[in-house]
Amino acid sequence: MIDAFSTSHNRIKTLILLAICGLSAIAAATVGINDNLPGILLAFLAATAFVLALVHPWRTARKFMFLLLASVLGFVLFVILNIIIDTAAQNPANAGALQDLLQSPAIDAFSIFIAMICPAAFIVGAVGSVVMFIRNRRQPA
Numbered sequence: 001m002i003d004a005f006s007t008s009h010n011r012i013k014t015l016i017l018l019a020i021c022g023l024s025a026i027a028a029a030t031v032g033i034n035d036n037l038p039g040i041l042l043a044f045l046a047a048t049a050f051v052l053a054l055v056h057p058w059r060t061a062r063k064f065m066f067l068l069l070a071s072v073l074g075f076v077l078f079v080i081l082n083i084i085i086d087t088a089a090q091n092p093a094n095a096g097a098l099q100d101l102l103q104s105p106a107i108d109a110f111s112i113f114i115a116m117i118c119p120a121a122f123i124v125g126a127v128g129s130v131v132m133f134i135r136n137r138r139q140p141a
Contacts, residue, residue: 006057010056010057013053013056014053014054014056017049017050017052017053017056018049018050018053020045020046020049021046021047021049021050021053022046024042024043024045024046024049025042025043025046027042028040028042028043028045028046033112043112043116044116044119044120046116047113047116047117047119047120048120048123048124050117050120051067051117051120051121051124052124055067055124055128058128058132059132059136060132060136061128061129061130061132061133061136063128064124064125064126064128064129064132065125065129066125067121067124067125067128067129068121068122068125068126068129069125070121070125071118071119071121071122071125072122074114074117074118074121075118075119075122078111078114078115078118082111085102085107088102089102089103
């Protein structure tokens with residue numbers, strides 16, 4: 001993250017990618033993402049731009065492999081957390097305030113955010129690791 005703001009060139013790239021992220025997220029919210037392919041693609045573009053804004057200065061395949069591994073692990077943990085939250089929200093023995101909290105729009109927004117970030121990080125990690133592996137292999141020693 002610090003590398004993204006270390007030089008003026010990286011700072012400009014980071015701000016441009018964050019602007020693309022924000023504009024895509026606003027466009028996705030305007031179009032709507034409920035059963036709407038253009039809205040879903042705009043939301044995915046926003047998530048990908050957000051991930052790229054953080055990792056664009058990386059120049060080693062190892063960092064991208066860690067991102068790939070973290071995205072897979074994050075997705076698995078997200079699925080487990082989502083199952084636990086749904087189970088707790090469906091349990092009639094829980095207090096009404098807890099059920100209202102678990103079924104709130106904030107939890108839904110968090111779930112959509114994680115559901116978009118994990119695949120975006122997976123794709124950026126996979127493509128970045130392959131590209132950096134090839135790029136570092138071709139450079140003369």
